[in-house]
Amino acid sequence: MTLFQRTIRELHQMLIDEEISSVELTQSVLDQIDAVGEKTKAYLLVTRELALRQAKGADERLRANRDVRPLTGIPIALKDVLCVQDVVSTAGSRILKGFSPPYSATVIERLEAEGAVFLGKTNCDEFAMGSSNENSGYWPVHNPWALDRVPGGSSGGSAASVASGEAIAALGSDTGGSIRQPAALTGIVGFKPTYGRVSRYGLIAFASSLDQIGPMTRDVFDSALVLQAIAGHDPRDSTSSLRPVPDYLSTLRNGVKGMRLGVPKEYFVAGMEPAVEQAIHDAVRLLEQQGASIQEVSLPHSDVALPAYYIIAPAEASSNLARYDGVRYGYQAPGAKNLIEEYMATRQQGFGTEVKRRIVLGTYALSSGYYDAYYLQAQKVRTLIIEDFTRAFEKVDALLGATSPTVAFPLGAKTQDPVAMYLNDILTIPANLGNVCAISVPCGLADGLPIGLQVIAPGFREEIALQVAYAFEAATDFRKLQSPLMRAAA
Amino acid sequence: MPEPESELSSREVEHVARLARLGITAEEVVRYRDQLRHILSAIDALKQADTSKVPATAHPLEERNVMRDDLRESCLPVEAALKNAPSREDSYFRVKAIQE
Numbered sequence: 001m002t003l004f005q006r007t008i009r010e011l012h013q014m015l016i017d018e019e020i021s022s023v024e025l026t027q028s029v030l031d032q033i034d035a036v037g038e039k040t041k042a043y044l045l046v047t048r049e050l051a052l053r054q055a056k057g058a059d060e061r062l063r064a065n066r067d068v069r070p071l072t073g074i075p076i077a078l079k080d081v082l083c084v085q086d087v088v089s090t091a092g093s094r095i096l097k098g099f100s101p102p103y104s105a106t107v108i109e110r111l112e113a114e115g116a117v118f119l120g121k122t123n124c125d126e127f128a129m130g131s132s133n134e135n136s137g138y139w140p141v142h143n144p145w146a147l148d149r150v151p152g153g154s155s156g157g158s159a160a161s162v163a164s165g166e167a168i169a170a171l172g173s174d175t176g177g178s179i180r181q182p183a184a185l186t187g188i189v190g191f192k193p194t195y196g197r198v199s200r201y202g203l204i205a206f207a208s209s210l211d212q213i214g215p216m217t218r219d220v221f222d223s224a225l226v227l228q229a230i231a232g233h234d235p236r237d238s239t240s241s242l243r244p245v246p247d248y249l250s251t252l253r254n255g256v257k258g259m260r261l262g263v264p265k266e267y268f269v270a271g272m273e274p275a276v277e278q279a280i281h282d283a284v285r286l287l288e289q290q291g292a293s294i295q296e297v298s299l300p301h302s303d304v305a306l307p308a309y310y311i312i313a314p315a316e317a318s319s320n321l322a323r324y325d326g327v328r329y330g331y332q333a334p335g336a337k338n339l340i341e342e343y344m345a346t347r348q349q350g351f352g353t354e355v356k357r358r359i360v361l362g363t364y365a366l367s368s369g370y371y372d373a374y375y376l377q378a379q380k381v382r383t384l385i386i387e388d389f390t391r392a393f394e395k396v397d398a399l400l401g402a403t404s405p406t407v408a409f410p411l412g413a414k415t416q417d418p419v420a421m422y423l424n425d426i427l428t429i430p431a432n433l434g435n436v437c438a439i440s441v442p443c444g445l446a447d448g449l450p451i452g453l454q455v456i457a458p459g460f461r462e463e464i465a466l467q468v469a470y471a472f473e474a475a476t477d478f479r480k481l482q483s484p485l486m487r488a489a490a
Numbered sequence: 491m492p493e494p495e496s497e498l499s500s501r502e503v504e505h506v507a508r509l510a511r512l513g514i515t516a517e518e519v520v521r522y523r524d525q526l527r528h529i530l531s532a533i534d535a536l537k538q539a540d541t542s543k544v545p546a547t548a549h550p551l552e553e554r555n556v557m558r559d560d561l562r563e564s565c566l567p568v569e570a571a572l573k574n575a576p577s578r579e580d581s582y583f584r585v586k587a588i589q590e
Contacts, residue, residue, distance in 0.1 A: 099574055102571060103566070103570075196550070196551065196552075209548065238553070239549070239553075241552065242553060301539060303535065304535055304539045307532065307533040307534070307535050310529065310532075311533060318510060326576060327575075327576070327583050328574070328575060328583055329574030329575065329576075330576070332576035332577065336586060337586075338587055338588070339585055339587065339588050340511065340588075341586075342585075344508075344511055344512060347510075347511060347512045348512060348514060351512070356512060356514070356518075356522070357525060357526070359510050360503060360507055360510065360512070360514075360522055361526055363506045363509050364502070364506045367506060373537070374533070377536055377537065377539075378536060379546035379547055379548055380539075380544050380545070380546050380547075381536060381539050382546070383541075383544040383545060383546065384539060384541065384544060386547060387544070418528070418529060419528055419529060419532045435550035459550075
């Protein structure tokens with residue numbers, strides 16, 4: 001097996017045994033980027049020199065056995081919504097072309113402290129708005145399992161990089177499913193922690209009451225390792241939780257024997273592909289065979305989660321994106337006569353179609369006369385969704401369902417129909433609105449395309465989601481499945 | 491006050507875009523109007539939910555009134571803050587005239 005195909009856990013062992021160096025490992029991943037990068041288009045920027053410099057530093061740390069951490073020397077890709085000091089960070093938007101952040105996100109500082117190696121910035125939908133990566137202001141990403149298909153979004157570049165061997169792990173961000181859905185569509189593990197578990201400081205904001213950063217990895221063990229490194233309170237993000245971070249590895253292998261797992265009947269939605277539905281039923285049965293007790297549960301307001309989200313997220317986005325005015329950073333339209341003309345031209349030329357659509361929708365929902373009917377009503381529906389989860393978690397320890405109702409679809413299939421595109425997130429949005437955590441883990445293939453099982457656990461019970469996902473993964477061979485791009489280069 | 495049920499008009503799209511300081515072309519006005527009508531009709535299900543007995547959730551935080559100690563801390567140096575400015579003068583961001 002080639003180095004770039006391995007997991008963090010395996011590579012960490014090889015690094016501490018001095019079987020390999022971080023420089024060799026990093027070079028192996030950079031070579032794979034050279035080999036397949038033009039096919040996936042997963043990266044917006046590859047930070048080759050930075051990566052090799054960090055790898056050398058990691059090797060010194062490993063040789064001296066000085067504060068060696070699980071991620072020391074491990075090459076990681078970063079979604080372009082994360083600010084890295086002096087490394088161009090654009091959130092996939094033309095309006096931030098060339099933007100060089102004056103500071104790094106807290107998650108970046110934490111990975112640096114671990115001694116991780118930064119491969120570069122991964123492509124994403126502009127300002128993380130999208131489910132196919134086709135809203136990138138630069139270029140679309142191609143799914144390593146089938147290059148004519150989307151990788152999902154908005155963390156499509158991060159997902160494709162991990163699935164193609166162009167990164168060992170990646171960070172993504174998830175506002176309505178942007179980690180889990182692309183993870184499902186590319187056959188990797190994607191984890192959206194509870195809101196407040198990971199600091200958002202330095203994350204380019206989309207919808208501030210929903211955004212959360214999380215790991216995208218080859219397996220559940222690696223997901224636990226990355227989450228452990230990035231979770232915890234940050235004084236620079238007052239919305240980050242003061243709750244202590246548990247040791248995720250200590251409970252990972254506890255299995256599901258005696259656990260109560262719920263299957264929300266509302267999660268078998270109209271339009272779900274039969275192969276996806278079958279894979280979820282099979283996954284539920286497998287967990288039952290592993291000793292879990294299964295019961296059907298109801299989340300009665302699931303059908304209004306999507307409409308509530310498409311009010312709340314655009315409303316928050318319309319406010320957050322007001323900062324792109326062409327004055328302090330980013331693109332400035334030339335030739336305007338006065339300030340307001342400059343604002344309007346800068347934003348017209350700098351933002352892409354989907355971002356503009358959401359700014360208009362969000363501003364409309366917040367405008368006088370519509371506020372109560374749309375924004376306030378959506379916030380009340382959010383309360384109903386939180387209550388749905390609270391009631392369900394009185395009966396069960398975790399919930400099981402599909403991550404996406406479909407497998408990866410062809411590029412261009414949904415770009416003309418925003419509503420059809422929004423339906424991709426129908427099963428992932430409730431976890432964001434409901435303030436719970438959720439992980440997607442591979443659970444099969446349909447015609448050679450990956451399917452994801454979603455495990456939802458109560459707020460701040462990430463260890464439960466990891467434990468269930470790990471038990472499922474350990475009882476199956478799905479984690480050994482590799483995309484054709486990853487296999488071909490071996 | 492306009493009825494939320496009424497169909498979104500081109501004038502409203504133009505008005506909202508202006509509020510958002512977003513320049514849009516006449517062609518975009520029509521396209522966004524039609525797409526937003528479609529989106530809003532899909533979102534209409536929202537109104538069927540009975541929310542008469544629940545408060546609104548603006549954020550999911552447990553903490554309240556997070557304060558830090560009132561200590562002097564370092565801040566971003568002027569040069570770092572200005573390094574991405576499209577237009578600057580001395581230690582300032584340079585902007586166009588607000589009034590003629």
